[in-house]
Amino acid sequence: MSSFESLGLSEPIWRAAAERGYTTPTPIQAQAIPVVLSGVDLLAGAQTGTGKTAAFAMPILHQLSATVDTAPRGPSRVRALILVPTRELAAQVEESVQLYGRYLSLRALMLIGGVKINPQMQKLRRGVDVLVATPGRLLDHVQQRSVDLSHVEILVLDEADRMLDMGFIRDIRRILALLPKKRQNLLFSATFSPEIRGLADGLLNDPVRVEVAARNATADTVAQRIFAVDQDRKRDLLAHLIATHQWGQVLVFTRTKHGADRLAKHLSQDGVQAMAIHGDKSQGARTRALAEFKEGKVRVLVATDIAARGIDITELPHVVNFELPHVPEDYVHRIGRTGRAGNSGQAVSLVCSEEHKQLQDVEKLLRRSFTREVVVGFEPRRVVPGRAPASAPRRPAQSAGRGKPGTGNPFSGRARRA
Missing domain, CATH: 3.40.50.300 (P-loop containing nucleotide triphosphate hydrolases)
Structure with missing residues (x-):
């Protein structure tokens, strides 16, 4: 050595x-x-x-x-x-x-x-x-x-x-x-x-x-999950996942600056400390948000792709794609923020039916097929085509209304064919 x-x-x-x-x-x-x-x-x-x-x-x-x-x-x-x-x-x-x-x-x-x-x-x-x-x-x-x-x-x-x-x-x-x-x-x-x-x-x-790594490869230390959900339920599902699993430090990606501000505001209203970081923020505001996120004062940092370049947190446990990127290579960059230096990490993507093409592009780039999972209480009205979990029970689709969010572990099989 x-x-x-x-x-x-x-x-x-x-x-x-x-x-x-x-x-x-x-x-x-x-x-x-x-x-x-x-x-x-x-x-x-x-x-x-x-x-x-x-x-x-x-x-x-x-x-x-x-x-x-x-x-x-x-x-x-x-x-x-x-x-x-x-x-x-x-x-x-x-x-x-x-x-x-x-x-x-x-x-x-x-x-x-x-x-x-x-x-x-x-x-x-x-x-x-x-x-x-x-x-x-x-x-x-x-x-x-x-x-x-x-x-x-x-x-x-x-x-x-x-x-x-x-x-x-x-x-x-x-x-x-x-x-x-x-x-x-x-x-x-x-x-x-x-x-x-x-x-x-x-x-x-x-x-x-x-x-040192295969082109566009993702780290083996990152567990990747795809959750099918309607676009208008994404914010509620994200807040549910954070609260249910007590995620303490989460980096969330949105496509737009306006979307980052809106999501940070929504999470804060739900009692989850969140701040947004993007190009329209002053340098002082960006530096402060990043420092408070690293120190644990802010639980969720919502970022655009450009603003997130350079965010280096060795033990960042969770990355969430609130929206999939238009460029599939950006998916690799995003989830590369977790699972660093041998640490394990989790990358979660909230995918609606309108993002089927972007998800296909990511799967083609990575040469793998993702299982689409559904959290009970957040079943989508329209399905995201793809491979369902082999062990997932088939259950009747529930109402598209708000419903009662499940309180169990959504990663453990409380999912149905999507």
């Missing part, structure tokens, strides 16, 4: 990791760290929760601390640039850089939108070695001439698939044009679509490719 020391990392870095209980590299770390240390370009395929942030943060810190910086010292000059798609992911990455670099004399800074730009400009003037940034805010600083990217030695594109999905390709190209041609490039992506391969071909120079 390897250790961070055996991978070639310097003592200050693996000591900082050990103090946080990280002593054994994950598969992506064991494969990627030696590649990054060798100085060549890297194309890495890794799902969220695999430890990919440390896979590039640790060797970058090693490289920068071990390399003599011969260029003239400029107050706004950056040596390593890490581009990420969302503010939450930027905060996670910057926190990791600070953690592993705590015994090094390197400076890290995060540049994100939603907060005032002047304090960021002041910190840039003091000097930065590692810059973690979202593309839009970085370009704001480029326009203000408050950052110098002409000496970047290492570039990281993290969650490149999500950046392309969010329409950042033009911003990325503008940023690439400002970087020196001679540099090391690291690209991390959960999926390798034709668009990602095209980006990699234009960015990477004879890269080493590492991939």
Whole structure:
């Protein structure tokens, strides 16, 4: 079994990791760290929760601390640039850089939108070695001439698939044009679509490719359940499941910002502490909601796909798809928030008959068929086609009215053919 020391990392870095209980590299770390240390370009395929942030943060810190910086010292000059798609992911990455670099004399800074730009400009003037940034805010600083990217030695594109999905390709190209041609490039992506391969071909120079999980695979530690329910009963069923099973920490996904706000309000009215997190919230509100969720002050965090990128909670027990995503790959990203680092987790999807196509797309992507289960008291008026539980008793459909929610375990066979 390897250790961070055996991978070639310097003592200050693996000591900082050990103090946080990280002593054994994950598969992506064991494969990627030696590649990054060798100085060549890297194309890495890794799902969220695999430890990919440390896979590039640790060797970058090693490289920068071990390399003599011969260029003239400029107050706004950056040596390593890490581009990420969302503010939450930027905060996670910057926190990791600070953690592993705590015994090094390197400076890290995060540049994100939603907060005032002047304090960021002041910190840039003091000097930065590692810059973690979202593309839009970085370009704001480029326009203000408050950052110098002409000496970047290492570039990281993290969650490149999500950046392309969010329409950042033009911003990325503008940023690439400002970087020196001679540099090391690291690209991390959960999926390798034709668009990602095209980006990699234009960015990477004879890269080493590492991939630690099958494409679009879900973790074996995540138990996946599909509950058939009418759209207008989803909110009541979710509140019922949370109360009946005493779920203490639940991350719920909706498709829209308005839907996230509405669901959080409904749950709160039902006595379940809930907050919403999405792009229309101020950065302060998003940070506060995430902090209170992690601390257990908020029981349910309702999020859109974009806002949830970067939410990293090691022992998050429950993820709920209140609505299935339009893009099946997003299902993999969503449920990858639970079952991390060897912990078990549960992913529950509330599926109405109108979402049959989205469910089929997920099953096709994952090459598996899900059992449709029904909670007694929440039987749908229209069925969701699919495979019924082998042991599930066939029962007459009840009224479509509110009914009396079952109080037993809906996972245990209190279900009928859907």
